Amino acid sequence: MPSKEEIFKNAKKFISQSSGFPSSALKANFILKKHPIMLNDSQLVDLTLKLRSYVKKFNAENTVLVSELKKSNLTVEALCELISNKIL
Amino acid sequence: MKKAILLLTIFSIYSLYSQDKVIDWLNNNNITIRKTFDGSTNENKPANINFFKSNTNDYFNIDIGIKVISWEFKSKDSNRSFIFYPIIEWHKSTLEESKKDLLSVAMNSEFQFNKNLRLFLQSNFAIKRDLIKNINELSWLGQISYQGNNSRESTDFNPYLPGVSWRYSEEKGYEFMGRYYPYLGIKYREAPDFLVTDSTETFSIIFFKLYLEYWISPRTIQILVDSRFKRILNNTKIPTKNIPLSSISLNYYPWKQDALSLGFEYKNGYDPDDKYSKIELTSISLNIKF
Numbered sequence: 001m002p003s004k005e006e007i008f009k010n011a012k013k014f015i016s017q018s019s020g021f022p023s024s025a026l027k028a029n030f031i032l033k034k035h036p037i038m039l040n041d042s043q044l045v046d047l048t049l050k051l052r053s054y055v056k057k058f059n060a061e062n063t064v065l066v067s068e069l070k071k072s073n074l075t076v077e078a079l080c081e082l083i084s085n086k087i088l
Numbered sequence: 089m090k091k092a093i094l095l096l097t098i099f100s101i102y103s104l105y106s107q108d109k110v111i112d113w114l115n116n117n118n119i120t121i122r123k124t125f126d127g128s129t130n131e132n133k134p135a136n137i138n139f140f141k142s143n144t145n146d147y148f149n150i151d152i153g154i155k156v157i158s159w160e161f162k163s164k165d166s167n168r169s170f171i172f173y174p175i176i177e178w179h180k181s182t183l184e185e186s187k188k189d190l191l192s193v194a195m196n197s198e199f200q201f202n203k204n205l206r207l208f209l210q211s212n213f214a215i216k217r218d219l220i221k222n223i224n225e226l227s228w229l230g231q232i233s234y235q236g237n238n239s240r241e242s243t244d245f246n247p248y249l250p251g252v253s254w255r256y257s258e259e260k261g262y263e264f265m266g267r268y269y270p271y272l273g274i275k276y277r278e279a280p281d282f283l284v285t286d287s288t289e290t291f292s293i294i295f296f297k298l299y300l301e302y303w304i305s306p307r308t309i310q311i312l313v314d315s316r317f318k319r320i321l322n323n324t325k326i327p328t329k330n331i332p333l334s335s336i337s338l339n340y341y342p343w344k345q346d347a348l349s350l351g352f353e354y355k356n357g358y359d360p361d362d363k364y365s366k367i368e369l370t371s372i373s374l375n376i377k378f
Binding site (some may be wrong): 016017018019020021022025034035036037038040041042043045046048049050052053056063065066067070072 | 114118120158160163164165166167168169171198200202206208233235238239240241242251252253254255258261262263264267269306307344346
């Protein structure tokens with residue numbers, strides 16, 4: 001089972017892979033759908049499926065829903081917490 | 089009309105100050121508001137209320153679409169996603185030559201792959217009620233596009249592919265610069281009183297469209313290009329089979345916020361909402377996004 005720090009690091013890596021925004025420059029209070037990340041619906045689905053696959057590795061009973069990621073004000077930190085809670 | 093502008097201004101200022109509360113409430117109730125959810129690129133635009141002033145007459149437009157709930161199938165599948173959701177829309181114009189007052193209910197669905205074939209498909213089935221003529225129109229739209237890989241480390245990363253986010257340099261904080269999407273699709277319409285009273289036009293259209301978003305100044309000045317080419321497949325009373333329509337808009341977001349913008353739009357082509365009549369329109373608008 002990964003540590004909370006590892007989960008946060010991987011969640012940020014997936015955000016970076018779906019948005020093209022470097023994970024090293026991601027800040028906790030950045031909102032996924034707004035500047036500077038600006039993920040759109042199609043990219044949010046892409047991110048959901050990446051995270052779903054990651055969660056499944058450690059907790060096959062849990063999943064990530066597109067609707068959870070499409071919430072307007074979802075921040076980087078809130079997403080990392082969400083994934084952490086689904087795994088740990 | 090002065091009263092309407094005053095009310096709109098007060099509402100706009102209030103919406104800026106109360107934005108967080110409004111967004112929280114909408115989020116908690118899974119409500120999304122846009123210009124439309126009809127599968128067109130207008131889905132990316134905020135709901136708007138436009139006021140037009142000309143030498144001959146003044147008029148206003150309202151375009152608003154509301155999504156209140158969505159359902160997800162295969163919610164544990166990591167390779168594909170399938171969502172569907174109902175929507176309600178209201179589109180009104182008081183322009184004398186093309187008055188409209190349309191209320192519609194629709195069911196939208198979205199399907200997306202995440203493996204080698206990174207395609208996404210969208211469908212929209214709608215029943216539109218014309219509140220002026222008291223008639224119903226039925227339509228279905230299906231379209232497909234491609235989502236490029238945004239992972240810079242990946243071997244198949246290509247910045248020229250659709251859906252890849254372009255970004256400014258490190259000095260500008262890797263701010264979002266733009267992206268584009270091409271779409272290929274088909275639309276079926278059963279439109280009563282379309283050209284002739286008491287006669288229903290039933291026809292299918294294939295289309296190609298290109299959507300481009302580009303920020304010439306990060307977070308402040310945005311250019312949107314929406315260009316479509318449609319072709320009617322059946323023999324109809326519509327005078328032309330080829331129906332191009334293009335628009336370019338420039339939006340200014342003051343104070344680097346994204347709730348309120350001032351927009352300028354130029355549109356040229358054949359208007360699907362006005363019997364495919366030829367239009368050339370320039371407009372300014374105040375846009376509010378939740």
